[in-house]
Every structure is written in C-alpha cells, then in structure tokens.
Amino acid sequence: MSDRLIRIERHGDEGTVAELVLDRPSAMNAVSTDMARALADACAQFAADTGVRAVVVTSSHEKAFCVGADLKERNSFSDADLVRQRPIARAAYTGVLEMPVPTIAAVDGFALGGGCEIALSCDIVVAGEKATLGLPEVSVGVIPGGGGTQLVTRRLGWSKAARMIFTCRRFTGVEAGEYGLVDEVVAAGTAREAALEMAAVVAKNSPVGLRNAKKAMRLGSDVDLRAGLEIEDACWRATAFSGDRAEGVAAFNEKRAPRWPGV
Numbered sequence: 528m529s530d531r532l533i534r535i536e537r538h539g540d541e542g543t544v545a546e547l548v549l550d551r552p553s554a555m556n557a558v559s560t561d562m563a564r565a566l567a568d569a570c571a572q573f574a575a576d577t578g579v580r581a582v583v584v585t586s587s588h589e590k591a592f593c594v595g596a597d598l599k600e601r602n603s604f605s606d607a608d609l610v611r612q613r614p615i616a617r618a619a620y621t622g623v624l625e626m627p628v629p630t631i632a633a634v635d636g637f638a639l640g641g642g643c644e645i646a647l648s649c650d651i652v653v654a655g656e657k658a659t660l661g662l663p664e665v666s667v668g669v670i671p672g673g674g675g676t677q678l679v680t681r682r683l684g685w686s687k688a689a690r691m692i693f694t695c696r697r698f699t700g701v702e703a704g705e706y707g708l709v710d711e712v713v714a715a716g717t718a719r720e721a722a723l724e725m726a727a728v729v730a731k732n733s734p735v736g737l738r739n740a741k742k743a744m745r746l747g748s749d750v751d752l753r754a755g756l757e758i759e760d761a762c763w764r765a766t767a768f769s770g771d772r773a774e775g776v777a778a779f780n781e782k783r784a785p786r787w788p789g790v
Contacts, residue, residue, distance in 0.1 A: 530554070533565040534587065535572075538723060543580040543730040545573050546723070548587050549645075555591035558641050559600050560612050563619035566645075570622030577789050580734050581726040582626055584649055585633045585719045592632075592658070595640025598667070616641075620673035623648040627738050629729050633722035634658045634700070635715065644673035647682065650741070652708070653722045657715040658700035660708060666695045681748075683707050734789040735771040739763075 534548040547569050549556040558566070573579050586592045596616070604612065623630065623645055632646035635655040643660050646652050654660065662671045662679065670676060671692060680688040687706065690696065704712035713721045729737065743762035747755030766772060770788035778785035 532559075532562045533569045535569060539727060539730060542578060543734075544723065544726045545576075545579045545582045547573070547582055547584045549585070549593050550587040552588045554594075554597060554599075555588055555637065556586055556593040556642065557595065557597040557599075558593065558616070558619065559597040560615055562597075563612075563615050566619040567615070567622040570619075570626055574622075574625075574627050577734060579628055580730040580732070580737055581628055582630045583633055583719070583722045583726045584623065584630065584645065585722070586636070589636065589716070591636040591642070592634045592638040593642025593645055594637050595642050595644075616673065620644055620648055624674060624678075627741065628734075629726075629737055629741060631722045631726055631729075633718040634660065634709070635718045639697070640664055640671070640675075641673045644671060644675045644678065646709075647678040648674055651710050651722075651725070653711045653713060653718045653725065654700035654703055654709040655715040655718045656700040656712050658703070658718070659697050660700070660703045661695060661697035662692050663695040663697070665692065679708075731784075733766075733771040733775055733785070733787050735766055735769045735787075736775075739766045 530551045530553050532551050534550040536546040536548060538544040538546060551557065551562055573582050620641070630649040632649035632652045634646050634652060635658055638646050638658060638660045640663060643662055662675045664671045676692065679691060683691070683706070698706060698708060700709065700712050703709040711721065739762040743759045747758040750758070770790045774785050774787060
C-alpha cells in the first residue's frame with residue numbers, strides 16, 4: 528500500500544466540508560516527522576480557506592485511526608534529534624486544535640497516544656463501538672505530549688483523566704462514550720459516514736458565524752465568566768455586522784435557504 532501521509536477530499540456541492548485523511552497505512556498512520564509536517568500544512572491550508580465550513584479527520588486504514596508517534600523513527604533519534612523534532616510534532620497537533628472551523632474526528636480502530644490526541648484536538652469525536660482509544664505514553668517512559676494531559680483533563684475532569692493517563696487504560700468505543708471521552712458512538716465501521724453527515728449539517732450554517740462561535744467558545748473556555756462574556760461580545764460584533772448576518776435575516780424573512788457570502 529502506498530503512503531501519501533495526508534490526503535484531502537472535499538464534499539458537498541461547493542466543497543464546504545473538507546476531509547483530512549490520515550494516509551500512512553503501512554504504519555497504521557503512526558506519526559512520523561514527515562507526516563507531522565504534512566498534517567500541519569493541511570491544517571494551515573484549511574484555516575486559510577474561507578470556503579471550508581467544517582473539517583472531518585478520518586483514516587485510510589480500516590483497523591487504525593492513528594497509533595500515535597512513530598516509535599521506530601523515535602528509536603533512531605539522538606537527544607538532539609528529539610529536540611529538533613519537537614516543534615514539528617507540536618505544530619501538527621496544534622494545527623488540528625486551532626483550526627478556526629468546526630472539526631469532527633471519525634475514529635474506527637486504534638486511536639492510541641498521539642492518535643487519541645489528534646481526535647481529542649477536534650471539537651467533536653465520533654467513534655465506532657469497537658474502536659480502541661487510550662493514552663499509553665507513561666508505559667513507554669514518556670507522557671502524552673500532543674495535548675493529551677490538558678485536553679483529557681478539561682474534557683473529563685481531574686480524577687477521570689488521572690485514572691486514564693496513569694493506568695494507560697484502553698477504552699472500546701462504547702466504554703469511551705460512557706466515560707465521556709467521545710461524544711457519539713456508532714456501529715463499527717460507520718464513524719466516517721456519521722461524521723461526514725454531521726459535518727454536512729454544520730456546513731449549511733454561516734461561515735462567519737461558525738468561525739466566530741468557535742472562537743468565542745475556545746477563547747472563553749478557560750477564563751472567568753465576566754471575561755468570557757466580553758470575548759463573546761467581541762465575537763458577536765464581528766458577526767453581527769457581516770454580510771452573513773444580513774443574508775441570514777433576509778433568507779429567514781423570505782423563507783428560503785441562505786446563500787452565505789462568507790464575509
């Protein structure tokens with residue numbers, strides 16, 4: 528099987544849903560240095576494309592979403608190599624996390640270590656019932672370094688995150704749903720289909736509204752309520768005087784589907 532590392536597909540009449548496919552099947556999508564660069568580049572491309580309203584992160588491998596860092600590559604690294612590689616790896620995970628449009632992860636098969644972190648960097652995680660998710664890093668002498676210690680704690684709370692990270696527990700998709708690690712559990716092998724359907728619903732909405740709503744949510748999630756409301760107000764103002772707001776109101780009153788200008 529050939530490895531393209533990252534593949535991009537567009538869906539919908541106007542290509543408003545972008546699918547970012549992890550495409551290194553020979554290594555079950557283990558994140559090598561080259562793949563990290565490709566992932567960061569793809570995220571930057573989507574972030575700059577105002578025609579993209581939602582992104583779905585999927586995998587070309589039927590048995591794995593992503594098994595995490597490429598430990599075979601890491602085994603050949605000197606300490607200096609590891610230091611040089613760190614900013615490249617961070618840029619990949621941060622690229623997913625800071626995507627300005629809504630992101631949905633479609634997880635079937637293994638999502639371990641960095642693979643779990645890529646999924647958790649998305650806004651919504653859809654998992655097949657037989658998926659396997661976990662953060663096993665401390666079992667090999669490292670820690671979750673793609674955002675895992677922060678994202679899991681914010682998603683689950685301290686105690687549940689501590690149990691997950693310290694015990695290296697692996698969750699099935701069903702267990703992950705019960706634990707709060709994923710947001711929707713679907714039949715095995717259907718996560719991609721379900722995520723694309725959800726993204727299509729999201730993409731019908733205002734591009735300006737979607738970006739500013741996500742911005743308000745992200746920036747306001749870790750501040751006190753008063754500061755959060757100020758952030759929300761700034762994002763409201765950035766939306767309220769946009770062409771999308773004018774079109775949305777007109778379309779509602781004319782009982783038709785909006786034709787979003789995206790500005």
